[in-house]
Amino acid sequence: MFGLRAIQDSSEHTGSYYAASRRPATEYPTLTEAIECDVVVVGGGFSGVNAAVELAERGHEVVLIEANRIGWGASGRNGGQIIGGIGHTPERFKRSIGEQGINTIYQMGIEARDIIKERVENYSIDCDLKWGYCDVALKPRHMKNFAEWRDWEKTIGNPHPYTLLDASELKEFVNSDRYLGGLHNTANGHIHPLNLCIGEAAAAVSRGARIFEQTRALEIVPGDKPIVRTEQGRVTAKHVVLAGNAYMGKLIPKLSARVLPSASSVIATEPLSETLADKLLPGDVAVCDPRTALDYFRLSSDRRMLFGGLSNYTGMEPKNLVSVMRKKMRNVFPDLEDIKVDFAWSGWIGIGINRMPQLGKLAPNIRYIQAYSGHGVAPTHIMAKITAESIASETNRFDMVASIPHLPFPGGRAFGRPLLAAGMAYYKLLDLF
Numbered sequence: 001m002f003g004l005r006a007i008q009d010s011s012e013h014t015g016s017y018y019a020a021s022r023r024p025a026t027e028y029p030t031l032t033e034a035i036e037c038d039v040v041v042v043g044g045g046f047s048g049v050n051a052a053v054e055l056a057e058r059g060h061e062v063v064l065i066e067a068n069r070i071g072w073g074a075s076g077r078n079g080g081q082i083i084g085g086i087g088h089t090p091e092r093f094k095r096s097i098g099e100q101g102i103n104t105i106y107q108m109g110i111e112a113r114d115i116i117k118e119r120v121e122n123y124s125i126d127c128d129l130k131w132g133y134c135d136v137a138l139k140p141r142h143m144k145n146f147a148e149w150r151d152w153e154k155t156i157g158n159p160h161p162y163t164l165l166d167a168s169e170l171k172e173f174v175n176s177d178r179y180l181g182g183l184h185n186t187a188n189g190h191i192h193p194l195n196l197c198i199g200e201a202a203a204a205v206s207r208g209a210r211i212f213e214q215t216r217a218l219e220i221v222p223g224d225k226p227i228v229r230t231e232q233g234r235v236t237a238k239h240v241v242l243a244g245n246a247y248m249g250k251l252i253p254k255l256s257a258r259v260l261p262s263a264s265s266v267i268a269t270e271p272l273s274e275t276l277a278d279k280l281l282p283g284d285v286a287v288c289d290p291r292t293a294l295d296y297f298r299l300s301s302d303r304r305m306l307f308g309g310l311s312n313y314t315g316m317e318p319k320n321l322v323s324v325m326r327k328k329m330r331n332v333f334p335d336l337e338d339i340k341v342d343f344a345w346s347g348w349i350g351i352g353i354n355r356m357p358q359l360g361k362l363a364p365n366i367r368y369i370q371a372y373s374g375h376g377v378a379p380t381h382i383m384a385k386i387t388a389e390s391i392a393s394e395t396n397r398f399d400m401v402a403s404i405p406h407l408p409f410p411g412g413r414a415f416g417r418p419l420l421a422a423g424m425a426y427y428k429l430l431d432l433f
């Protein structure tokens with residue numbers, strides 16, 4: 001398509017700032033034999049890796065297979081923004097999950113960030129975790145929404161305060177003339193996502209899980225003991241967890257029909273001077289605006305501006321990615337006009353039609369988790385936890401979320417893309433008012 005190209009990638013995912021600052025690079029072996037275990041997890045992003053941690057912590061014998069490297073998909077490329085909440089407006093699903101289900105989803109939205117906090121502490125994961133977040137307003141109605149949102153967080157018992165900021169107060173956190181004000185909280189924050197994912201994989205291994213990289217699942221054979229076939233081996237298990245999300249291709253057509261890979265992109269500047277970094281983001285918070293095609297940004301631990309945006313339903317990135325993203329960054333921070341951009345990369349967000357994470361069972365012993373619709377850093381952690389709870393017969397939270405209907409895109413991906421693009425254009429239009 002004109003002006004677009006396939007995402008520039010390699011199986012080692014070398015193009016991003018995260019890959020360049022990954023510590024340490026993972027080197028798990030490729031599976032070359034037939035093995036058995038209690039649970040085999042397919043996919044080494046946050047969903048799969050945390051399912052492995054949760055299951056291994058419960059004493060299950062776990063094998064995780066990843067087609068590329070740990071964190072190679074969205075989990076190792078994202079904006080690193082830890083955002084509370086699960087999906088969008090669960091009230092829409094009252095008929096399926098009732099008042100109690102809605103409340104459970106709100107509580108899981110708070111629990112999700114606590115899992116990250118505990119995991120980083122319990123396993124001493126070096127991933128630059130910082131708490132502090134600002135949602136920023138471009139329109140007066142955004143401020144009104146923020147005020148309602150602040151009150152709502154109190155209603156659901158979120159222990160972390162949310163503070164409404166006018167334009168001048170916001171400058172203590174986000175020093176840009178672009179915004180009318182904002183909503184600050186310490187419930188949310190930011191991390192180096194690839195290092196978190198790699199640290200969590202190491203945590204799973206420390207609890208006895210076995211990980212195989214460059215090991216793609218080619219076929220899932222259902223049965224009392226399902227088999228996951230790979231190029232050079234196979235895993236026979238009591239349970240399978242599928243966590244390949246937007247990157248799983250056509251492995252399970254029923255799942256790919258329900259998740260549309262949409263491209264989002266990030267640039268990383270050269271390291272800013274301490275003075276400039278302090279001037280632009282004095283609170284070292286992560287930031288995003290409320291538009292459909294939103295800007296999201298934050299500083300890395302070595303003071304690079306990581307500036308993200310775009311949501312391209314073709315799954316492709318602009319040919320002139322750096323200049324497109326640089327322009328967006330300049331609109332927020334004119335001071336960065338002449339700053340060098342060292343890295344630019346894109347990844348696939350798994351969009352679902354109703355914008356709620358999709359959980360379900362293809363068979364009583366084959367579960368899947370996918371489609372966080374661009375908001376998955378924290379939600380993956382709680383969805384992985386409730387998947388493990390389900391396998392261990394501890395709670396019914398998995399079945400509750402699974403009862404939210406998630407339909408395929410009408411006409412499959414081929415028609416789903418233009419359909420979503422049209423929907424997106426409509427919402428972008430609304431963002432103008």
Ligand SMILES: Cc1cc2nc3c(=O)[nH]c(=O)nc-3n(C[C@H](O)[C@H](O)[C@H](O)COP(=O)(O)OP(=O)(O)OC[C@H]3O[C@@H](n4cnc5c(N)ncnc54)[C@H](O)[C@@H]3O)c2cc1C
Binds near residue numbers: 044078
């Ligand atoms: C550019 C970008 C920015 C984002 N920013 C944010 C943000 O700031 N905050 C936020 O909350 N969310 C953000 N997201 C979304 C978030 O990153 C995702 O929701 C989350 O990482 C999904 O994790 P996952 O484990 O489900 O999927 P992924 O991380 O995509 O992992 C899936 C893995 O499965 C593997 N796989 C697929 N098929 C197979 C197979 N057949 N066999 C073996 N392995 C397989 C893939 O190689 C991949 O590594 C962003 C996403 C992108 C792309």
